[in-house]
Structures are given as structure tokens and as C-alpha cells.
Amino acid sequence: MLIAQAKDGTYIDAGIRTTKNDLFCPCCQSPVILKAGPQKIAHFAHSHGTACHAFSEGESKEHLAGKRLLQQFVPTAQLEVYLPELEQRPDLLANQLALEFQCSPLSFSRFFDRTTGYLNNGYQPVWLFGKNLQPRKNWTVFQKACCQFTASLGFYSYALDVNQAKLYRYQSIKWAYQTGYTWQIYAKKPTHQWQFEKNVQAARGNKMSYATWIQGQLMQCNPLFQKLQQAVYPSGMTLFSLPEWCYQPSLYGFLFTHQVLVFRAYYCESSSFSKWIEACLATLKSWHWPYFDAQKIFFELYQECRWLSSQATK
Numbered sequence: 042m043l044i045a046q047a048k049d050g051t052y053i054d055a056g057i058r059t060t061k062n063d064l065f066c067p068c069c070q071s072p073v074i075l076k077a078g079p080q081k082i083a084h085f086a087h088s089h090g091t092a093c094h095a096f097s098e099g100e101s102k103e104h105l106a107g108k109r110l111l112q113q114f115v116p117t118a119q120l121e122v123y124l125p126e127l128e129q130r131p132d133l134l135a136n137q138l139a140l141e142f143q144c145s146p147l148s149f150s151r152f153f154d155r156t157t158g159y160l161n162n163g164y165q166p167v168w169l170f171g172k173n174l175q176p177r178k179n180w181t182v183f184q185k186a187c188c189q190f191t192a193s194l195g196f197y198s199y200a201l202d203v204n205q206a207k208l209y210r211y212q213s214i215k216w217a218y219q220t221g222y223t224w225q226i227y228a229k230k231p232t233h234q235w236q237f238e239k240n241v242q243a244a245r246g247n248k249m250s251y252a253t254w255i256q257g258q259l260m261q262c263n264p265l266f267q268k269l270q271q272a273v274y275p276s277g278m279t280l281f282s283l284p285e286w287c288y289q290p291s292l293y294g295f296l297f298t299h300q301v302l303v304f305r306a307y308y309c310e311s312s313s314f315s316k317w318i319e320a321c322l323a324t325l326k327s328w329h330w331p332y333f334d335a336q337k338i339f340f341e342l343y344q345e346c347r348w349l350s351s352q353a354t355k
């Protein structure tokens with residue numbers, strides 16, 4: 042931790058020299074000591090290995106340095122403010138903006154609860170990937186769940202590179218069978234503007250049609266596709282013989298990848314939006330996207346089906 046509390050209640054920053062010595066953890070009130078060695082930047086640690094909920098011991102060098110770096114990007118932000126109503130302590134807080142710099146894997150349910158906790162209390166959480174959590178080729182469930190959406194940026198999320206002192210924004214993140222995952226990277230140093238850095242395309246180079254490729258996966262008994270096929274089997278459909286428009290890229294391919302085919306197959310069979318969305322939601326075990334409302338996303342997906350199928354019949 043970078044901020045400790047003195048006996049008189051004032052907050053002490055580990056980076057600023059102080060003459061006060063009795064210092065405490067702002068969350069659990071146990072004594073802490075200043076550590077300022079050559080390995081990590083100056084920080085506080087619990088003097089006895091206490092079971093503190095807010096600060097795990099052995100906070101990494103990257104995490105400590107990242108919080109300092111984020112301060113330069115958001116100078117108005119406060120470090121490690123404890124929010125008692127949420128029992129949470131974002132790394133940085135600037136008004137309602139809660140920044141979380143995530144360097145090591147976090148259980149998905151904890152991530153989901155923390156994010157919905159912020160959102161339900163009027164905070165705007167932003168997750169930033171540390172070095173080990175940055176997307177390489179595919180996006181994991183966690184990485185996708187950290188993404189937000191605006192019309193101008195598309196799906197987007199952030200990462201922080203402590204060594205290069207750079208903030209990254211991944212934007213226009215998409216997935217389609219034809220291209221795999223694609224996205225753009227913008228980067229920024231403190232006090233600089235965002236600059237385009239590169240386009241990322243996980244080269245798929247698949248010349249086979251989507252339908253033929255799926256048929257191949259089913260013939261090879263790929264369990265993922267067998268499961269998807271089972272979802273449409275009761276309606277007498279096969280995933281490789283849907284109307285042609287079903288194989289076109291979807292804006293929501295990034296969230297659902299191949300499962301979009303199942304939703305589109307249901308669209309071909311369904312009589313109403315309410316029946317369709319009920320069938321679609323039944324195929325999802327749980328909702329993985331704290332920033333998005335399921336009804337809204339499926340409404341958009343439905344509109345997309347209407348648009349694509351109407352174009353096809355012209």
C-alpha cells in the first residue's frame with residue numbers, strides 16, 4: 042500500500058518523508074511499517090502478517106509502480122481511498138471514476154462482484170491490464186468482461202505498461218470467423234495525447250467458408266461445436282446449413298463468437314422477440330459482462346438479425 046494513516050487520522054503517502062512514526066493500515070488499523078529498499082518503490086506493509094481484507098501482502102513491484110504511474114495520468118485521483126459502503130478500495134479514485142490496475146489473475150466471481158458493486162453505487166470502474174493480463178491473440182472471458190462499449194470506440198479496454206510508462210487503449214475490438222480477433226492499439230504517455238500505435242490481427246487466413254469449416258469441426262467431433270449443434274438440433278437445424286446471412290460477421294461476435302450462429306438459427310425459427318430472447322438466454326449458463334445489460338445486447342442482436350435477413354431477401 043502507498044497510503045497509511047497516522048494516529049491523528051491524517052493520511053501519509055509512502056513517497057513523502059514524514060516524522061510521524063506510529064502508522065496504521067487505513068482499512069484494518071493494524072500497524073504498518075515503511076519499506077523503502079532497492080527492490081520496490083517506497084510502500085507500507087503490515088508489520089505482522091495480518092489477515093487484512095483490503096491489502097494482500099506482497100503486493101507486486103508492478104502493482105505499486107503502476108499506481109504511482111496512474112497518478113501521473115489522472116493527477117486529480119486519490120490513491121487507495123476506502124469506500125466503506127462498498128467495502129472496497131480502488132487503486133485510484135477520481136470523483137466517481139474508480140481505477141483498478143490488475144496485474145495478477147483474480148477470481149472471476151470476485152471481479153464480477155466488485156465491478157457490479159461499483160456500478161450499482163454510481164461509480165464508473167475501469168480495469169487496466171498489467172503485463173501478464175494483456176491480450177495476445179485470443180481474448181479470455183476476464184479480458185472480454187473488462188471491456189466497455191461506445192459508438193465511436195466500439196468495444197474497448199485499457200492496459201498499463203509500467204516499464205515504458207505508457208497507458209494503452211485497445212479499441213474497435215472485433216471477432217469474426219473470417220478474421221479472428223482484431224483490434225487497434227492506441228498509446229499515451231502522461232501529458233501526451235493518444236496516438237495510434239498498431240492494428241492487431243491474429244492471422245487466421247482461413248479461405249474455407251464458415252459453414253464448411255463448421256461441418257468439418259462437427260465431423261471431427263469437436264465438443265464445442267457438438268454442444269452448439271445440440272442447441273439447434275431440436276428445431277431440426279444444422280449449424281452448417283443455415284441461411285447464408287447467418288454466417289456474416291456480427292458486431293457482438295466479440296462477446297459470443299460462434300454462439301452467434303445459435304442465436305441466428307433461433308431467429309429463423311422464432312415467432313417473437315420475447316420467445317427468441319428466452320431461448321437465447323437459456324443457452325447461457327451465466328451472464329459474464331458486468332458492463333452490459335443482457336436485454337439491451339439481445340435487442341441489438343435481434344435488430345442485427347432483422348437487418349441481415351431483410352438484406353438477404355432483397
Ligand SMILES: [Zn+2]
Pocket residue numbers: 066067068069070071087093094095096
Ligand atoms: Zn490492513
